[in-house]
Structures are given as C-alpha cells and as structure tokens.
Amino acid sequence: MNTKEFKEKINEKLNDEIQKKNLTKFYEDYPKARQKAFEGYDFEQLRNSVKNIKQNTVDKLEELADKFQKAVEKNGAVFYRAVSDKDVVDYILKLCKEKDVKLVVKSKSMLSEEVELAQHFKEAGIESQETDLGEWIIQIAKHKPSHMVMPAIHLNRQQVADYFEKQLGKNMKPDIEFLVHTARAELREKCLKADLGISGCNIAVAENGAMFILTNEGNGRLTSSLPKTHIVLVGYEKLVESFEDAIPILRILPRNATAQTLTSYVNIILGPSQAIVEHTDGTFSIEKKELHVILVDHGRIEMARDPIFKELYQCIRCSACTNVCPVYALVGGHVFGNIYTGGIGALLNAFIGSSQTANQIQNLCITCGSCTQVCSGSIDIPNLIIEMRKKNIEKEGLPTIPKVVFQNIISNRSLFHNMLKLARLGQKSFKNGQFIRNLPLYFSKYTKDRSLPAIADVPFRDIFDTILQKPAKNQEKIAFFSGCLIDFVYPETGEAVVKSLNALGFSVEFPKDQTCCGTPMYLTGDKESAKKVAMQNLEALESIDPDYIVIACPTGVEMWEKYPQFFRDDPKYLQLAQKYKNRIREYSSFVDEQLNKQNIKLNSLKNNGIATYHDSCHLKRVLGIHTQPRDIIAKAFNTNFVEMEHADQCCGMAGSYSLKFPEISKELGDQKHKSIIKSTANLVYVGCPACMLQIKGLIDKKGGNVKVMHIAQLVNEALKENK
Amino acid sequence: MQLWNNKFSNNDLEALHTFEKKVKAGKGDSVEVYFTDISTARSIFKDIISKQQAKNIIADSSGLTRSFLEESLLDESLNIYFDGDKYTANAADIGVSEMEFAIAESGSLVELSDSIWKRLVSAMPSLHIALVCADRIAKDFETAFEILKKHILDVAQISFITGPSITADIERVLTIGVHGPSKLVVFFIKENKQ
Structure with a gap:
C-alpha cells in the first residue's frame, strides 16, 4: 500500500459507522470488565511472572526447543522444525497428500494466518474450514482478522447474516442466536467429515511436551478429537520451561483478553490419544491418533537474538494492548495491523509477518502508553515502536524535510531561534488573536479542526530577565529548562513557573544557551541531531551547576532522563548527563512535594x-x-x-x-x-x-x-x- | 487410572462456593451446580430428561457414571450408549461423564480424556452432565498442577472444562452453545454413609 492508499483506507475506516460503533462500545466496556476479572489478583505480580518466564525462554531458546522436541517425540508425536513459512506449508501439504486429505478443519491459529495456509490449501484444491466462529465469518467474507481475539469485531449481525446467506444459499435473519446455531450445524458436519485437524497452541511446555489450547467455543476440542490426524502449530515464543510456568499465563490470558476467569475449555495435549475411525461397512474402530507438532521459526529466532526486540517474546497474544488503544478504537485492525493488530502488531510484523506493512502501520502508534499499563508481559510497546523508527532511519535515512530541519536548523540553536522569531513575523497575515486559523500548504489540514497557536511576540527567554525575584529563603538553586513550546509559544507559562518557584522560596535561573530538548529528532529516529542538542543543553546547565533542573513539560523530562544513553562512548558528556539526570524534577510533582514539605497552603x-x-x-x-x-x-x-x-x-x-x-x-x-x-x-x-x-x-x-x-x-x- | 490423590481430599464448603461462583460467572443459567447424594442427583437428572425430552444419552463407563445411570438404564424410552462412533455421539441429547476433580479457583472441571469417547461425551451433545466426587476439589491451579504433574506421562489428553461452549464473535454478544454443550450441569456427589 502506498501512502495515499493508506490514507484513503484510514478515512474509509474512520467513516465505517458499523465498525466504529462496535469498537467504541468495546473500548468503553473493556476496562471495567477487565478490572473486575482481576479482582483478588495482583496484576503486576502476575505479569512480572509472565515476563520472567518468557525472558527465560529467550535466554534458553535452543535448549528449550530441544527439550520440547525430545518430550514430544517421547510422547509419541511426530516433530518437525519449520524455518520458513514455506516449510510449514510444504510439510502440511505433503502430509495431506500422503493421507489423501480432502477436508481440513482448523481451530484458531494466528500462525496459520501468518503463513497464509488457507490460501495454499485453496491452491492445492483442499477444502479448509475455519471452525472458530469469528474466523469462519471472515473466511467467507474474505477479510483478514481485525482483532487477534475477536477477528470479526468489525462486522454486525446484518452483515454476518448476509455473508451466511451468500455462503449457504439459505435465508438468514440477522438474529445472533440463530446465526450461531446455523454455524453450529454447518461446522459440526465439517468436523465429523474432516480428515485432518489443525490448531494453534497457547503454551508449549519444554519439560513434558504439554501443549495448551484455550478456546471458548469448544472447536479446539472438536478439531483435535474428531479427525484421525491432528497438527499443532507452535511458534517458538510459546515455549515455556516447566509445566507450572503455564499457571500465570492461564491466570492472565483470559482475564486480559476477554475479562474472563478462564476460557470454557483448556485442552492439554500430551501426545497422540485415540481416534474413532468409521469403516465403509458401517463398523468403526478405535485407533491410535496421528499427532504432528510443527515448531515454527519464521523470524522468531532472529527476534530472540535481537537485543532490543527480544522483548516481544513476552507477548502472549492476549490483545489487551489493542483493547485499550485509542487509535485502534478509531480505525480498527484492518488499518492498524496486519493479522497481528495494533502497536504490537506493527512490531510483530517486522519479524514474523510482512515487514513492509510493519513500517507503515507503526506510524499509527500515537505512543500514548495506554497499552503498557495492561500488557500481560510488561512490554513497553511505545518504546519499541520508537526503537523501530530509529532502526528504520538508520537503514533508510530521514525523509528530506525533517532531515533539513533537524540537522541544519534545530541543532543550530541561534539559527533555530532566529527562525522562530522570524516565523512570528511571517505568521502575521494568518494570525487572528492568539491563534493562527489558516496556514498554507500541508498545514492546512492541521488547522482545519484545531487552531494553531501563534508564536509569541516576545519569547520567554527575553522576558525572563524582567521577572523580579524575591531573595531566596532556600539555599538550593533551581535552573528552569523551558523547552521550545513554553519558550516561544507559551511564555506566560514560563513566567508562572519562575514566579511560583520563587514564591516557594527558591531562586530560579534560566541558562540562555539552552535549546530544543531533542525529542522531535529522537522520536523520528535521528539520534545524531538529538545528541547534538543534548550536548548544548548539558553545557548550558553546567555553566550554572544547579541543584535541580525543573521542567514543566513531561517529554522534556523524559528526554533529559535519556541523555546518558547518547553518550555511552563519551565519558565527559556521560558524566554530565548522569549528574543532571538525577537533578531533573518535573514541575507539578516537585511543587506538590514542596507544598507538603513546607506546609504551604x-x-x-x-x-x-x-x-x-x-x-x-x-x-x-x-x-x-x-x-x-x-x-x-x-x-x-x-x-x-x-x-x-x-x-x-x-x-x-x-x-x-x-x-x-x-x-x-x-x-x-x-x-x-x-x-x-x-x-x-x-x-x-x-x-x-x-x-x-x-x-x-x-x-x-x-x-x-x-x-x-x-x-x-x-x-x-x-x-x-x-x- | 485416576489422577486424584487422596492427600488433597477435603470437604471444604468454601472451595465449593468459590467453584460455583467462578463457573457461573457471566454465563446466566447455562450452568447448574448441585452438591448432593447420588439418589437426589438421579431424581434431578430425571427431571432434566423429561424437560429436555431426551431420548439418546451417551456416557463414559466409570463406576460413578454407571451407578448414577442405574435407574435410567431401566427406562425403556431411553437409549444409553457407553461407546459408539462419532455419529452416535453426534446424535445424542445428553452426555454424562465423570470428572477427575474440580478446581475452585477457576471453576473448572478436570477431565482425564485419554479415551476419545469420553471426550466426545462432554464435547458433542447440547447438554453435559458432569459428575464429581464431592471431596475432589483442588483449591487452586498450584494444587491442580501438582496432581496433574505426577501422572502426566500416562495421559495423552486432559481438559479443563469451565462452563458451556460460548462465543461472543458477533457484536460481542455472549451466545451459548456454539460448538459444544449449551448447558453444563455439575453434580458433586456426596458419598452415602450407611
């Protein structure tokens, strides 16, 4: 998809009233239901366990994979390691040929979507049937899943009825119970006739080869029980070392996914059990089942070896991140994601899916951090998104405009500040009171729904010297780091910061050589320009050596706290960055602390x-x-x-x-x-x-x-x- | 073979209440839980059969299940199967089977289902009657996993059953009975002390 098509798709989804209604309702309901489901449990402790379990998986990946293989083989199943998506498909198609498979029933497996198994079955002339209701709906609608747990959340009952009508050639009414029972009858027939069952797996235990399959509908039980042959698709990230490692996952996964205590069914498969085989003469016999376990790499080993992105192993596909994502709630998983949805989807796609799509969809992450609060594995998704942006910049370079702005303008303080001052003059013809209501060029869309502020007539840096400060009662010296917005757009805020801190008994200084904190460059991945402004800021602060640096802008605080990362190879600046990192104070928390400490009303x-x-x-x-x-x-x-x-x-x-x-x-x-x-x-x-x-x-x-x-x-x- | 280890046996009413609360949560009247002796359980079962107008019953052949079905076996209007093919299982109205034990924490029944027939009994009919010895309630997952781990190599398949088959795949509306049972009735059977 090119950028224009992508934009069109976004607009299309923003105007999709049905999806919007479904997603908005879910977005509203989910947090309360989820909270209730976790009553009596310590969520932080649970997710910390999950994190540790999965970090252990990453650390011992090969060892656990070998153990798992041995256990699975000992249990009597056939084990196969697939490196690529093609390996997975080839293995399954070959097996189908050997067993003369005509009909396959599948219970849910994201991995099968990832390797586009359904498409390959179609090309091979094998009928494959999704049995999870949501998956079946999107199968006949020819859609991709728009949510990892609820794949058809973008559709309503009328649309489902229409798709059923087309598929089954029968009259359907848009009644959910009726539709579900129609599906039951239809899918039951397929399950009875199928020669092969395929399912995913939520947890794979290395020490004993146990594979956990969680479903609510019970289709996992039917697909693993009725056909003579069963294939389980297991991604490396599903491995855990011990049987008990499954416990925190069982506790957190259903609660986070659908606010349930536990899914209706948890199947633990430890080896081939029995199958009932009907014979043409009307008799039947009980035979040993054939069980195949495919352990799939498809980018997962590379992911485990990546020093930053190995964190993605902590994802257990609960989709809680998606459920609380404000952008997902607006555009859904067909725009924000590709099979794997939301911010985590963008990250996963970079390794185990379509990396090109990944680059496009990661842009949609607004980095608000809502997802980090609920993630089952404590993954810092926005941070990984920023890391991904940085990685892309290192690979492909910055687009031209930000490149010129960051490397030639913002990182040169006097030029940058002069330009801002000039921009104040340039905006005159557009200015209306405190706001710019219309701007030319690509800013036009930006101002359509929100007025842009005007650049202040006098920036804070020129006002600072006119502020009369009372003599300080407090010996500790404060430097105010304003950041660009306060300096050039909201100088009155800067004034309030200085006066209020002074009223609390401090003397406040404003080192004039301070400049942009570096956030815009850092976020777009231009580490070099960010480093350059960081050096200027550190030098500016060092000239007065304050006890505290007060910042009234959260991203400024964050950026300062990251400064030491820029100077790993530069002892002089590293020492400065670390020294000041400890002296950073966010304005509101600092003031609240002082009010309480000094008992000021x-x-x-x-x-x-x-x-x-x-x-x-x-x-x-x-x-x-x-x-x-x-x-x-x-x-x-x-x-x-x-x-x-x-x-x-x-x-x-x-x-x-x-x-x-x-x-x-x-x-x-x-x-x-x-x-x-x-x-x-x-x-x-x-x-x-x-x-x-x-x-x-x-x-x-x-x-x-x-x-x-x-x-x-x-x-x-x-x-x-x-x- | 049995998974249950008597060292976990208890008659903990609190555990039973937790089980009931958890298994019913959010599922309306699609789950019923009884804690009773076998003869009362049989009479409740009789009512269910007549209410459902059930004809075909499939069951596992454990001692508890056979004893539970004693009276029903004499009823000539009922067909009761202790084994069969997939189509027999598919045609059944009710499935009756013994569960190894229950887990209070999650409201789950633990089914030891090496036998394919036993699995179909709980998976295919619209109504599943689950029988559990009353003293077999594990407090939490830790206890359950300790029990399971000792026997893990002897069983090819274990299922936790926590309610009927449900879906919310259309407009997130909870709908019961998509692939498996639309009703789950659990009988904790108290031993007859004579």
Missing part, C-alpha cells in the same frame, strides 16, 4: 469557577505522575475540582502525529472536547504544554466557555497573595 481559587484536569499521556503513563497535579488542584479548588470522563485518554496531539495523521488526531480531539464540555468545568488544567496547545486549539475551534492553563499558572495565582 494555597489560596482558594474557588471563585474562579470549576476546574478539571487532563492527564498528559507522558506525564501519567511514562512518568507515573497523576495524583500530584490533582492534589494541587484540589488544594486550590476543593469541591470545585471535577474529573472529566476519560481524563487520561490522549488528546490527539502527540507531537508531529497530528501532522502525519490529522484525521485521527481530529477524532481524538473531538472526544476530548466532548469530555471537557460534559464535565461542566470552565477551567482545564494540564501539566504538558503540548496538550495545552492541542486543547486550547480545540476549544478555540469547536467552542466552549473554557480556559485552558498550565498547572503552573494555577500555582502562581494561588501563591500570589501570600506575599
């Missing part, structure tokens, strides 16, 4: 109205800061502080994401706007200047009597009369 701001708070993705999920800003707001607003619905859902800004996918950004913006209006608040506080930009723009464009401010502005106002 905030003045009531209740007369200002009703306040609400928006969680920045990075502030909440990356830095883990969400109680402190609320504590501050509650101190000033007391009962006038209200929570909006989905306070921690991404506002749709996500840096340059809103430029890449303005359509998706708009949808997320719409949802945020709705939540704000519904909250009845007239003041929205945020802890992140990028969120502030997005939300201010939303309110400006879509309306609402709401003021959006950084939490520093609250603190500054509530400390003012204390003078």
Whole structure:
C-alpha cells in the first residue's frame, strides 16, 4: 500500500459507522470488565511472572526447543522444525497428500494466518474450514482478522447474516442466536467429515511436551478429537520451561483478553490419544491418533537474538494492548495491523509477518502508553515502536524535510531561534488573536479542526530577565529548562513557573544557551541531531551547576532522563548527563512535594469557577505522575475540582502525529472536547504544554466557555497573595 | 487410572462456593451446580430428561457414571450408549461423564480424556452432565498442577472444562452453545454413609 492508499483506507475506516460503533462500545466496556476479572489478583505480580518466564525462554531458546522436541517425540508425536513459512506449508501439504486429505478443519491459529495456509490449501484444491466462529465469518467474507481475539469485531449481525446467506444459499435473519446455531450445524458436519485437524497452541511446555489450547467455543476440542490426524502449530515464543510456568499465563490470558476467569475449555495435549475411525461397512474402530507438532521459526529466532526486540517474546497474544488503544478504537485492525493488530502488531510484523506493512502501520502508534499499563508481559510497546523508527532511519535515512530541519536548523540553536522569531513575523497575515486559523500548504489540514497557536511576540527567554525575584529563603538553586513550546509559544507559562518557584522560596535561573530538548529528532529516529542538542543543553546547565533542573513539560523530562544513553562512548558528556539526570524534577510533582514539605497552603481559587484536569499521556503513563497535579488542584479548588470522563485518554496531539495523521488526531480531539464540555468545568488544567496547545486549539475551534492553563499558572495565582 | 490423590481430599464448603461462583460467572443459567447424594442427583437428572425430552444419552463407563445411570438404564424410552462412533455421539441429547476433580479457583472441571469417547461425551451433545466426587476439589491451579504433574506421562489428553461452549464473535454478544454443550450441569456427589 502506498501512502495515499493508506490514507484513503484510514478515512474509509474512520467513516465505517458499523465498525466504529462496535469498537467504541468495546473500548468503553473493556476496562471495567477487565478490572473486575482481576479482582483478588495482583496484576503486576502476575505479569512480572509472565515476563520472567518468557525472558527465560529467550535466554534458553535452543535448549528449550530441544527439550520440547525430545518430550514430544517421547510422547509419541511426530516433530518437525519449520524455518520458513514455506516449510510449514510444504510439510502440511505433503502430509495431506500422503493421507489423501480432502477436508481440513482448523481451530484458531494466528500462525496459520501468518503463513497464509488457507490460501495454499485453496491452491492445492483442499477444502479448509475455519471452525472458530469469528474466523469462519471472515473466511467467507474474505477479510483478514481485525482483532487477534475477536477477528470479526468489525462486522454486525446484518452483515454476518448476509455473508451466511451468500455462503449457504439459505435465508438468514440477522438474529445472533440463530446465526450461531446455523454455524453450529454447518461446522459440526465439517468436523465429523474432516480428515485432518489443525490448531494453534497457547503454551508449549519444554519439560513434558504439554501443549495448551484455550478456546471458548469448544472447536479446539472438536478439531483435535474428531479427525484421525491432528497438527499443532507452535511458534517458538510459546515455549515455556516447566509445566507450572503455564499457571500465570492461564491466570492472565483470559482475564486480559476477554475479562474472563478462564476460557470454557483448556485442552492439554500430551501426545497422540485415540481416534474413532468409521469403516465403509458401517463398523468403526478405535485407533491410535496421528499427532504432528510443527515448531515454527519464521523470524522468531532472529527476534530472540535481537537485543532490543527480544522483548516481544513476552507477548502472549492476549490483545489487551489493542483493547485499550485509542487509535485502534478509531480505525480498527484492518488499518492498524496486519493479522497481528495494533502497536504490537506493527512490531510483530517486522519479524514474523510482512515487514513492509510493519513500517507503515507503526506510524499509527500515537505512543500514548495506554497499552503498557495492561500488557500481560510488561512490554513497553511505545518504546519499541520508537526503537523501530530509529532502526528504520538508520537503514533508510530521514525523509528530506525533517532531515533539513533537524540537522541544519534545530541543532543550530541561534539559527533555530532566529527562525522562530522570524516565523512570528511571517505568521502575521494568518494570525487572528492568539491563534493562527489558516496556514498554507500541508498545514492546512492541521488547522482545519484545531487552531494553531501563534508564536509569541516576545519569547520567554527575553522576558525572563524582567521577572523580579524575591531573595531566596532556600539555599538550593533551581535552573528552569523551558523547552521550545513554553519558550516561544507559551511564555506566560514560563513566567508562572519562575514566579511560583520563587514564591516557594527558591531562586530560579534560566541558562540562555539552552535549546530544543531533542525529542522531535529522537522520536523520528535521528539520534545524531538529538545528541547534538543534548550536548548544548548539558553545557548550558553546567555553566550554572544547579541543584535541580525543573521542567514543566513531561517529554522534556523524559528526554533529559535519556541523555546518558547518547553518550555511552563519551565519558565527559556521560558524566554530565548522569549528574543532571538525577537533578531533573518535573514541575507539578516537585511543587506538590514542596507544598507538603513546607506546609504551604494555597489560596482558594474557588471563585474562579470549576476546574478539571487532563492527564498528559507522558506525564501519567511514562512518568507515573497523576495524583500530584490533582492534589494541587484540589488544594486550590476543593469541591470545585471535577474529573472529566476519560481524563487520561490522549488528546490527539502527540507531537508531529497530528501532522502525519490529522484525521485521527481530529477524532481524538473531538472526544476530548466532548469530555471537557460534559464535565461542566470552565477551567482545564494540564501539566504538558503540548496538550495545552492541542486543547486550547480545540476549544478555540469547536467552542466552549473554557480556559485552558498550565498547572503552573494555577500555582502562581494561588501563591500570589501570600506575599 | 485416576489422577486424584487422596492427600488433597477435603470437604471444604468454601472451595465449593468459590467453584460455583467462578463457573457461573457471566454465563446466566447455562450452568447448574448441585452438591448432593447420588439418589437426589438421579431424581434431578430425571427431571432434566423429561424437560429436555431426551431420548439418546451417551456416557463414559466409570463406576460413578454407571451407578448414577442405574435407574435410567431401566427406562425403556431411553437409549444409553457407553461407546459408539462419532455419529452416535453426534446424535445424542445428553452426555454424562465423570470428572477427575474440580478446581475452585477457576471453576473448572478436570477431565482425564485419554479415551476419545469420553471426550466426545462432554464435547458433542447440547447438554453435559458432569459428575464429581464431592471431596475432589483442588483449591487452586498450584494444587491442580501438582496432581496433574505426577501422572502426566500416562495421559495423552486432559481438559479443563469451565462452563458451556460460548462465543461472543458477533457484536460481542455472549451466545451459548456454539460448538459444544449449551448447558453444563455439575453434580458433586456426596458419598452415602450407611
């Protein structure tokens, strides 16, 4: 798919009302149901076990694969290792020929989708029948799965009825129970007649060869029981060392996937059991079953050897990440994914699927981090996505425009800052009050649904010297690192930061040589440019050697914390980066700590109205800061502080994401706007200047009597009369 | 052979309640759980047969199942099969089989199903009657896995059954009975102390 086609597909899905309805409902229902399912269990402890079990698998991969092979063979099954997708297909087709197989029944296996088994059966003239209801629906609809656990979630009952009608040549009514029973009758016939059953496997135990198959429908039991021959497809990542290793997986997988205690059926296959064979004379006999186990590589060994991406072995395909992904909820798995869906799908596809697709779909990840909160294996999906972007840049280089901007402009501070100042003049013809309402060129889409802020007349760096600071009570010296947005767009926030910190008894300095923190370059994978600005910032800070560096922007904090990574081979800067990493303080948490420590009361701001708070993705999920800003707001607003619905859902800004996918950004913006209006608040506080930009723009464009401010502005106002 | 090890035996009512709560969770009235002596169980079974207008019953041939079916065997309107081919299994209205033990934590029944027939008994009819000795409830997965591990090499297939066959593949609406039973009735049979 080229970019234009991809964009068209996104728009098509954004306008697919049926999918949208199904996904929105699920997105709303799932978190509550999931939480209930985990009652009485320590989720963090469970997922830590899963992580350790799978890390052990990676560490001992070959050893476990050998053990598994020995155990499977000892149990009496035929074992085969497939390197490529072709190996898998060839083995199965050869076996079909030997056994004169005419009809195959399959229970769910992502691996079979991955190697496009159904297509190969078709070409070989063998009838293959999906038995999982969702898989069967998409088989006859000729779709790909749009979700790993619920493959047909994009369709409604009417569409399913239409597909059934076409397939079966019978009249169908759009009644779910009726459709399910039609499927039962139809699929039962196939299961009885089939010569071969194929299934996937959720857990493969090295020490005894046990293979766990989890299903709710019971099709796994039928496909493994009724046909004489059974093939189990096992990916290397399914291996675990000991039998008991299955326990935490059994506890976490159904709860995270569908909010169930356990699937209705768990089959543990330890070897070939029996099969009933009917003879032409009407008699039958009980014979030994033939069991084949195929252990599949298809990129998995390379994945295990990758020092970064081996983390993907911790994925147990529960799809919880997809279930909480705000982008998935908007566009679904046909756009965001390819067989393996969502952000994890993009990553898996890079190794075990279509790597080209992977590059395209990984762009859709908004890196909000919702997935990391629920992942069964504690995988940091957004971080891996960023690693993947970096890897691609190393391979293919940056596209021209960001390359020029990053390498020639932003990494040269005076040029960059002069350009920003010039841009202020250039924007005049588009400016309308505080917002730019129309911009030429590719910015046009960006401003259609959200106003862009104007670059401030006087940047914060030129205001700083005019701020009168009281003498410090506190000996500790603070340096304020503003970041570009506060410096050039929201200088009033910068002012509030400095004045409020001063009111708390600190003297604040602003080293003028500071520049862009490096996030834009780092996120697009341009490590060299990011490193260059990091050096400038470290030097700027070293000139005053502060006790704390306070940053009022979560991505800035994150970036500073990553600086040591850039200088692994440069002892001088590494020492600086580590020294300052420990001195970084995020503004709202620092202030909350100081208010409590110094026992300072905030003045009531209740007369200002009703306040609400928006969680920045990075502030909440990356830095883990969400109680402190609320504590501050509650101190000033007391009962006038209200929570909006989905306070921690991404506002749709996500840096340059809103430029890449303005359509998706708009949808997320719409949802945020709705939540704000519904909250009845007239003041929205945020802890992140990028969120502030997005939300201010939303309110400006879509309306609402709401003021959006950084939490520093609250603190500054509530400390003012204390003078 | 039996998996159950008497060292785990108990008459723990709390475990039974946990089992019942877990196996029924979110599945409406598609699961029934009884804790009773065998004669009461037989009479409940009789009611089920007449309510379902069942004609064909398939069953495993364990001692408990045979004893449970004693009275039904005398009923001439019923066909009861203790073995057969796939089509016999497919035509059955009810399947009756003994489960090795239950797991309270997850509300699961553990079926030792080396025998293909036994597996079809619980997998194919619309109604599955599961019989379990009342003292065979393992508290959690750890206990269950300890029991299973000792016998693992002797069994080719083990199933955990946790409710009827369900799907939510169309619009996420929970629908019962897609491939297997649409109803699961569990009898914990208390020993007759004479």
